[in-house]
Amino acid sequence: MTLILLFLTALLLGGCSSDKSTEEDNTSEAQLYQQAQEALDNNSYSAAAEKLRALESRYPFGHFxxxxxxxxxxxxxxxxDAEASRSAAERFIRLHPQHPNVDYAWYIKGLTSFEENRGLIxxxxxxxxxxxxxxxxxxxxxxxxxxLRRFPQSRYAPDAKQRMVYLRNRLAAxxxxxxxxxxxxxxYLAAxxxxxxxxxxxxxxxxVGDGLALMVEGYRQLKLDDLADSALATLRLNYPNHSLLANGKLTAPTSEEDYLGAFEKAPPAPSTTQANQEVQKQYEDAKDELPAEIQQ
Structure with a gap:
């Protein structure tokens, strides 16, 4: 009796699973696309990715x-998922280099690395x-x-330029x-x-003033006084208020932060992006082509 019950239970579960699988397989391309958009609207990004992967897998040559x-x-x-996003962007760029929105893929690729630079911790x-x-x-x-090199007139160019300023300051610091x-x-030579x-x-x-201060200190310690004096003169001329200057001379630093005296924390990178708006815009552009029966 126990074996029979287990057998019947397995049949029921298998039937439910089969029905669910059949139902999913019968989902049309347009319905999958709409489900993905609904997931994006609800900030369910993992679910959206699942729907989009299914759409691409089942309808590789479809409209969407x-x-x-x-x-x-x-x-x-x-x-x-930074790695998956970067891989997906590179794949899109490789497959559709002439796509009218390929600049968007380049933008998100840069944005992914930008967020990775911030780091989770x-x-x-x-x-x-x-x-x-x-x-x-x-x-x-x-x-x-x-x-910017490929698409200087891209709608994402202004945002990219702002982020590049921030990143350049970060690399210099x-x-x-x-x-x-x-x-x-x-x-001292390496410094x-x-x-x-x-x-x-x-x-x-x-x-830049901090770079000059490093040159002064490094050359002075190496007894390369001519080079040190030249760097100090440039520092005095261009950065007279540098934190390590006192009466026109370079004072000894007391902490690591002294060498960043002229470096005020770079303005934060733009906190908002055009990514959300762009996904919505692209959906609106394609919405008219959805079958009328699913435009609920």
């Missing part, structure tokens, strides 16, 4: 296939972002730069942090070289 691939980039991004703990490895920041800067580390380790790198490659950022 390209749109699903593009919106999948966004769904992954909003769900916090730093959102909850008071960590100094300028002391962390800037790999993701560099990736994001390069991706936004590529967006990291170089100063490394230079200060070398000073503390008495690696001076870091300072010179900042001066030569990050003009216009708030830490």
């Amino acid at each position: 296939a390209e749109q699903a691939q593009l919106e999948l980039v966004y769904a992954y991004y909003k769900s916090g 730093s959102r909850f703990l008071p960590l100094d972002v300028n002391k962390r490895d800037p790999g993701a920041a560099r990736d994001s800067f390069n991706e936004f730069a590529e967006l 990291y170089e100063v942090h490394v230079g200060n580390y070398y000073i503390k380790r008495k690696a 001076a070289n870091r300072g010179r790198y900042v001066v030569e490659n990050f003009q216009g950022t708030p830490v």
Whole structure:
């Protein structure tokens, strides 16, 4: 009797599972797309990604296939899956290089690296972002730069430019942090070289004066007085109010932060993006083409 009951239960469960699977398989392309949009509207990004993946898998040549691939980039991004979002963006760019919205894929790709640069831990703990490895920041800067190179008139260009300013300041501040580390380790040539790198490659950022201060300190410790005097004269001329200057001379730093005296925390990157608006706009553009029976 027990075996019979177990057999009947298995049949019932299998039948329910089969019915559910059949029902899902019979979902039309337009219905899947609408379900994905509803999930996006409800901020259910993982569910939206699942629907978009199903749409692309079942209807690879359908009317909404390209749109699903593009919106999948966004769904992954909003769900916090940076690697999947970046891969989806790269795939879309590779498959549809002439798509009218391919600049959107480039934008989200840069935005994904930008958020990765912030890091999950730093959102909850008071960590100094300028002391962390800037790999993701560099990736994001390069991706936004590529967006601007390819699509200078893109609607995302202004936002990308703002973020690039923030990222460039971040990269420059990291170089100063490394230079200060070398000073503390008495690696004065390496410190001076870091300072010179900042001066030569990050003009216009708030830490150029700090780069000069590193050069002065490094060259002075190496007894390269001519180079130290030249860097000090440039510092006095261009940054007379630098925190390490006293009566026109470079004072000894008392803490690591002294080498970031001229660096005021960079203005925060734009907190809002056009991603939400764009997904909605793209949906509205395609909405008229949905079958009338599902436009409820």
